[in-house]
Amino acid sequence: MVNLHKVVLSVFFIGLLSTAFAQEYKAGKANWQNLDFADDGVHGLSTEKAYRTLLKDKKGEKVIVAVIDGGVQADHEDLKDVMWVNEKEVAGNGVDDDNNGYIDDVHGWNFIGNAEGENVHFDNLEVVRLxxxxxxxxxxxxxxxxxxxxxxxxxxxxxxxxxxxxxxxxxxxxxxxxxxxxxxxxxxxxxxxxxxxxxxxxxxxxxxxxxxxxxxxxxxxxxxxxxxxxxxxxxxxxxxxxxxxxxxxxLNMEYQSRDIVGDDYEDSSERIYGNSDVEGPDGEHGTHVAGIIGAVRSNDIGIKGVADEVLIMGVRVVPDGDERDKDVANGIRYAVDNGAKVINMSFGKAYVKDKQVVDEAVRYAMENDVLLVHAAGNDSKNNDKFTSYPNPRYVDSLGFNQGQGDAWIEVGATSWDKDNLVASFSNYGKQTVDLFAPGVDIYSSIPSSAYKEASGTSMASPVVAGLAALIRSYYPEFTALEVKDIILQSVVKIDDKVKIREDNTNKRVYLSDISVTGGIANAYEALELAEKRSQRK
Known part of the structure; x- marks a missing residue:
């Protein structure tokens, strides 16, 4: 969804208003998303504390995390050593060596390109297509x-x-x-x-x-x-x-870019199309997300990702515009089939064309013990009242509820600024948003081996995806549902009320009023709980 990609800026009117970018935050501490409240004064994930103490003498297993997004720079200086490599595929030989239907899919797959190497850059919003x-x-x-x-x-x-x-x-x-x-x-x-x-x-x-x-x-x-x-x-x-x-x-009714892909778009069962270019023409968003999850922690360059034994699989389905349901479904299925145990999805939209094809892919992920982590959105809205897509709720052809995918975590965004703890842009929901995580002023990787600060629930979701990978790495005996439960049960609860905006009105509420858990994700607490539960297994 385009609103997950945009810079969070407020609109001004020259000649009518004299205010411009009403920035709520100033720069936080470097690496703040991984810091600890008691040690550093910010509600970060307490990742560094966990590595210093709980994980000090432990070795984790490699865990594949799929970044379903707009593209990932596979040779970025801080990501190249943690990119997933399909060992059964020979790079660049133009042959489907592993016979999975995808030629040269060494680091993942791009579902919005064609076999000649052309890629979709821009697309309409779903409302325009409908x-x-x-x-x-x-x-x-x-x-x-x-x-x-x-x-x-x-x-x-x-x-x-x-x-x-x-x-x-x-x-x-x-x-x-x-x-x-x-x-x-x-x-x-x-x-x-x-x-x-x-x-x-x-x-x-x-x-x-x-x-x-x-x-x-x-x-x-x-x-x-x-x-x-x-x-x-x-x-x-x-x-x-x-x-x-x-x-x-x-919003241009005359603009169409799907012809580039060359698939039969109305055939939602079609799965083999696209190309192996996992970065595409604009990999900034996905590269930023990937860095938050797993940028190399020990190389003294760039940034420190959350998970230290992670392999990043790039799956490109999100253009500059709204993603398409067929591509999202195929992206999930590709990730599952190629070994991902955690999937991050920092995208979303307000309308849906074929929810059932995505629901079927979510069911497939659930059946294969894969945890899905999704960004709640950047519209300052209550997701209990406004449906966004994708979501974990299954529906039939008439839109009636048919259950839901339980191994799914919906993530809102918080700031390092305790006076503005919930990000002003973050969506929320007592029934629909599970927890919050750092998502303001997050410094991470972007293409050309560069780095940049960005804000959004797009940044909060990979913080939690990285935590899920961390748990699955050091405690591989836990299922996706058990990992979700550990993350949700170990949140740090906040006693004070926080500011949100609802129906154009500023309100002060408790986190328990706007999320399932009423708390912020915390790696130290999660790993401590995982250790206790592991000893009882």
């Missing part, structure tokens, strides 16, 4: 048009989708306009100053020529209190690009 299918049938329907019950339900859904689509389109147009205007004004000011990277004092000394420049200078001054101009401008460009891409691709 509207494109429904419009020919319902665009001319009037209140007096006779419809049967099934058609009435479909028409009602069509109307809701149309309303939602128009709201998204309006927001995207406003976002592109306003961020574009600010960028133009900032560019003009920088050109007048005559420096490519001006200092705060140079901006302060600059005399505004008009109202827009005055507002831009106030925005710059506010932002440069805790970041460089270079960082501010990078975020500005990302925000402008985000809204521009929405208009060009995500």
């Amino acid at each position: 509207l494109r299918e429904l419009q020919p049938k319902y665009i001319s329907v009037l209140p007096s048009t006779p419809l049967n019950e099934e058609e009435k339900r479909a028409f009602d859904e069509y109307q809701k989708m149309t309303t939602d689509y128009m709201a998204k389109l309006k927001q995207a147009r406003m976002g592109e306009l306003n961020y574009g205007m600010l960028k133009d004004v900032v560019d003009s000011i920088v050109a007048d100053i005559g420096e490519s990277n001006p200092t705060a004092s140079q901006f302060s000394a600059y005399k505004a020529k008009n109202r827009n420049e005055s507002r831009a200078l106030r925005i710059i001054a506010s932002e440069m209190k805790d970041k460089s101009f270079e960082k501010f401008y990078e975020e500005l460009e990302e925000a402008f690009e985000y809204y521009s891409n929405q208009l060009k691709y995500h």
Whole structure:
């Protein structure tokens, strides 16, 4: 889902509002997601404490974690030594050596590319794809048009989708306009100053020529209190690009990219298509996620992943836009068939085309003792009230509940800042979000062997996936369900109320009001509990 990829920025209106990026957080401690509250003053995972004490003289087994995402740089300096390698496949020979149907799948598979090496970069939102299918049938329907019950339900859904689509389109147009205007004004000011990277004092000394420049200078001054101009401008460009891409691709009814793949898209049972390029044209999100899970801990470069005996399998199914159900299902099945014991899924969307094909793949993962870890979403919404996809609940063709996949963990995001503990963007839900984990200002790997901070439940989910891999590595006797239970039973409970936003209103609630466990994932507590349970086995 595109909202799991975007930079968390607030929209401003030049000429109407003078506030811009209302950043809630300042930079936290390096590696904070792995730190401990008692030792370091932040509600991290207590990973380093666990390694120093509980795991000091232990050796774990290798555990394969599949990163189903937008792409992973397999040769990244901090990931190349922990990438899963399909030993039965000969790299680059163009032959399906292991006869699994996937040619040269050395580090995983890409379900949104073709055999010639072309890849899907952008795609629509699911609501656009569904509207494109429904419009020919319902665009001319009037209140007096006779419809049967099934058609009435479909028409009602069509109307809701149309309303939602128009709201998204309006927001995207406003976002592109306003961020574009600010960028133009900032560019003009920088050109007048005559420096490519001006200092705060140079901006302060600059005399505004008009109202827009005055507002831009106030925005710059506010932002440069805790970041460089270079960082501010990078975020500005990302925000402008985000809204521009929405208009060009995500919300563009005329844009279609599936032809690149060349599959029979309507055949959800089709499984053999794609190529072996696990990074694709934009592997930033997936590479960042992979680093959080398992970047090498002992090489004194980059970052420290959560799990030290992990093998990362790259499975590319998420474009810049909404993922497709067929690809998600095939990604899960590929990961299971090739030995993954934990699957991280930092993506999601508001609409679904073929939920049952994903449900069948989730069932397949459950049958094969695989734990699925999923990001709750970045809409500041209550997931108990707003359904998002994928989810662990199985439905039939009419949408009626048919049980659920129990080896599934839904993760919300927290910050290192105890005064803003629950990330302002994080979704939550007393019945639907299991727990919270660090997801703000997480420094991790990105392509070109580089590193970057990012925030989102996309970052919180791999923290928990890494913890699951850690438990399965050092206590391989536990099933996926037992690992889930250990993680949920060992959360650190928070006594104080936290801030959330619901129905456009700020509220203070307990974590137990907005999650199943009422707590934050903790590696030290989980491994201690795992040891106790292991001794009783």
